[in-house]
Amino acid sequence: MRILVLGGDGxxxxxxxxxxxxxxxxxxxxxxFHRRLWDDEIGSGSLTPIKSLRERVRTWNKVGxxxxxxxxxxxxxxxxxxxxxxxxxxxxxxxxxxxxxAPFSMLSRRHAVMxxxxxxxxxxxxxxxxxxxxxxxxxxxxxxxxxxxTPNIDIEEGFIEINHNGRSDIMxxxxxxGSFYHLSKVHDxxxxxxxxxxxxxxxxxxxxxxxxxxxxxxxxxxxxxATRFDYDDVWGTVLNRFCVQAAIGHPLTxxxxxxxxxxxxxxxxxxxxVELAIANPADMGExxxxxxxxxxxxxxxxxxxxxxxxxxxxxEPTIEQVPNPRVEAEDHYYNAKHTKLLDLGLQPHLxxxxxxxxxxxxxxxxxxxxxxxxxxxxxxxxxxxxxxPVH
Amino acid sequence: MRILVLGGDGxxxxxxxxxxxxxxxxxxxxxxFHRRLWDDEIGSGSLTPIKSLRERVRTWNKVGxxxxxxxxxxxxxxxxxxxxxxxxxxxxxxxxxxxxxAPFSMLSRRHAVMxxxxxxxxxxxxxxxxxxxxxxxxxxxxxxxxxxxTPNIDIEEGFIEINHNGRSDIMxxxxxxGSFYHLSKVHDxxxxxxxxxxxxxxxxxxxxxxxxxxxxxxxxxxxxxATRFDYDDVWGTVLNRFCVQAAIGHPLTxxxxxxxxxxxxxxxxxxxxVELAIANPADMGExxxxxxxxxxxxxxxxxxxxxxxxxxxxxEPTIEQVPNPRVEAEDHYYNAKHTKLLDLGLQPHLxxxxxxxxxxxxxxxxxxxxxxxxxxxxxxxxxxxxxxPVH
Numbered sequence: 001m002r003i004l005v006l007g008g009d010g011x012x013x014x015x016x017x018x019x020x021x022x023x024x025x026x027x028x029x030x031x032x033f034h035r036r037l038w039d040d041e042i043g044s045g046s047l048t049p050i051k052s053l054r055e056r057v058r059t060w061n062k063v064g065x066x067x068x069x070x071x072x073x074x075x076x077x078x079x080x081x082x083x084x085x086x087x088x089x090x091x092x093x094x095x096x097x098x099x100x101x102a103p104f105s106m107l108s109r110r111h112a113v114m115x116x117x118x119x120x121x122x123x124x125x126x127x128x129x130x131x132x133x134x135x136x137x138x139x140x141x142x143x144x145x146x147x148x149x150t151p152n153i154d155i156e157e158g159f160i161e162i163n164h165n166g167r168s169d170i171m172x173x174x175x176x177x178g179s180f181y182h183l184s185k186v187h188d189x190x191x192x193x194x195x196x197x198x199x200x201x202x203x204x205x206x207x208x209x210x211x212x213x214x215x216x217x218x219x220x221x222x223x224x225x226a227t228r229f230d231y232d233d234v235w236g237t238v239l240n241r242f243c244v245q246a247a248i249g250h251p252l253t254x255x256x257x258x259x260x261x262x263x264x265x266x267x268x269x270x271x272x273x274v275e276l277a278i279a280n281p282a283d284m285g286e287x288x289x290x291x292x293x294x295x296x297x298x299x300x301x302x303x304x305x306x307x308x309x310x311x312x313x314x315x316e317p318t319i320e321q322v323p324n325p326r327v328e329a330e331d332h333y334y335n336a337k338h339t340k341l342l343d344l345g346l347q348p349h350l351x352x353x354x355x356x357x358x359x360x361x362x363x364x365x366x367x368x369x370x371x372x373x374x375x376x377x378x379x380x381x382x383x384x385x386x387x388x389p390v391h
Numbered sequence: 392m393r394i395l396v397l398g399g400d401g402x403x404x405x406x407x408x409x410x411x412x413x414x415x416x417x418x419x420x421x422x423x424f425h426r427r428l429w430d431d432e433i434g435s436g437s438l439t440p441i442k443s444l445r446e447r448v449r450t451w452n453k454v455g456x457x458x459x460x461x462x463x464x465x466x467x468x469x470x471x472x473x474x475x476x477x478x479x480x481x482x483x484x485x486x487x488x489x490x491x492x493a494p495f496s497m498l499s500r501r502h503a504v505m506x507x508x509x510x511x512x513x514x515x516x517x518x519x520x521x522x523x524x525x526x527x528x529x530x531x532x533x534x535x536x537x538x539x540x541t542p543n544i545d546i547e548e549g550f551i552e553i554n555h556n557g558r559s560d561i562m563x564x565x566x567x568x569g570s571f572y573h574l575s576k577v578h579d580x581x582x583x584x585x586x587x588x589x590x591x592x593x594x595x596x597x598x599x600x601x602x603x604x605x606x607x608x609x610x611x612x613x614x615x616x617a618t619r620f621d622y623d624d625v626w627g628t629v630l631n632r633f634c635v636q637a638a639i640g641h642p643l644t645x646x647x648x649x650x651x652x653x654x655x656x657x658x659x660x661x662x663x664x665v666e667l668a669i670a671n672p673a674d675m676g677e678x679x680x681x682x683x684x685x686x687x688x689x690x691x692x693x694x695x696x697x698x699x700x701x702x703x704x705x706x707e708p709t710i711e712q713v714p715n716p717r718v719e720a721e722d723h724y725y726n727a728k729h730t731k732l733l734d735l736g737l738q739p740h741l742x743x744x745x746x747x748x749x750x751x752x753x754x755x756x757x758x759x760x761x762x763x764x765x766x767x768x769x770x771x772x773x774x775x776x777x778x779x780p781v782h
Binding site: 078109112113116117120121124125128151152153154156160162163164165167168169171172173174175176177178179180183186187190191193194197198199327333381382 | 469500503504507508511512515516519542543544545547551553554555556558559560562563564565566567568569570571574577578581582584585588589590718724772773
């Protein structure tokens, strides 16, 4: 089965591509390297040393079970994308090829516009390419649990039956996203639902939680196959940042009250979910939504778990509450359904102390590379650039 | 009170600007003339002869009670828009400055991308300009009833209380739009709700039905103040097209079964609604949604009403069913609430035979200008360009 992995140079795209190749799929990776460019803009970088995509693919094609191809270009460029579709004739498209950070999208008007244009146009191009060249292919699109926000009712998987004034309909679950980035994924979801309904395309929208971890079966095969690990305030997700802070003896920075609850999952479960979605495709004309996470935690609980793991290693972690740069509920109801991937056979890797120990040790190996200036929020949702300590 | 009318050269923008000026508001109109450019692309044009915006404003400033200013430029160009905000310091922004036709957005990938980028970026720029220069100003944004689609439950005004598993929340009414154009307005609505919630801006989203008519108190003051009248398959709305068809003895072309039900309103009611929204602004931080229409009809009923009006004038109208170029339900439940504007004092002009007679006579005056090639659908939602008769 021929698969395109869009954004195949990214944190999840690269391990996904290797995983699918090792499972016998015929994989082509596509990337524009915007993520690496934006690292230069922010002054951030992966804590784990990573190789160029060319070096990664070269190494993979020596050590992996099945080689892959790479295409370098921007999916917002129609001529490029059309060429890739014509050459590879994909049967499934795994779409990680989007701008992916809430804080980045809130830095300025330019960043907000860039995020929404990049994500919406890239996805529209993919949909038109599917319609024109591979109308039976299956789109596996990475969305985010952040599309839903934190409603006061249970979050269903994409759709909800609404009973109203004696009538009922099954409708898309209403969205209340928390940043221009999350909004861009809401826009995508509406565009994708439309083309499934009107053109008969098929798609699975994976509303993914916060991913942690860097180790997969394939990254372990060779040091040059490592995936990136972001810990800064713009790209780093919360568990990764806490681990880095614990490893260098920096206080774990909890934003506000820490009652913000989200869904989380291990990077290995991301790979398994994507593979399950491909192996069990949506029907023609179907727009299917899976909530892709395995456990719910709030930010305060996560800080405690990381601190506990660090104490077991003999470290002395502290937790610090810092002003929340985001505008979000810090104490709220949260109960999101996530049974559809379990029904397909997902075997979750839960966040045990063991895993946190492993993550902490990986991070400490590279702790001399940590840039402390990147650990505090640099911008707020309302105030723009923030004063922050410079070391 | 200082008001910006974005898209002030358009079908509704121009009459709105004149109406507000005559009501004592201090009006500046902004337009990029993309609508006139797109006429050249489609080969379409206003049936009523219209003047350039410069000539319109010059005439208005002679005959109107209060003069207006004009700014020519694209709101997607931040430097231009920021300059307009700094110079005019608007207290309310009436935002008609968007691409506005479902068929145009479905012509090709290029048209879909252009529609969504133009509308989303223009509106993001307006929101950032409000935040930066006039944070207390009130955005009056033209949305569309087409954002909702045709759900099997009553359509509420923007929000619905959902009871689910023993809990409840008031959420944005789920959207199921029918074209890339309608989708662009859904994207806007989500972006606007977000900035009201997070930045404390205030906005009224007017989900407008299909507007008909060309005569307002101000257009009658001088022939050079006429607004445009579109009847072609791309820009023309259904009632206008039926009137043109009746006036030239062409069959009234009903798409499919004709059971498609929509909300409709008279152009004078559009002007009154916008004025009511300005005079009764949203609170700071409030995102408010009004469903802006006065009556519901299905397409078959409308054809019958126009035919009946034509028969009263002694004409001999016929009705023809043509294949539906759109993908939409042709027989469905439809009951959309629209009480909020009535509560503010709207006095609707209902679609009586009298009005249809007036419209039909206006159209017949210009009937020698009708291009018959523009009366049949030229593109379909699924098939692309259609073969059509050429006269």
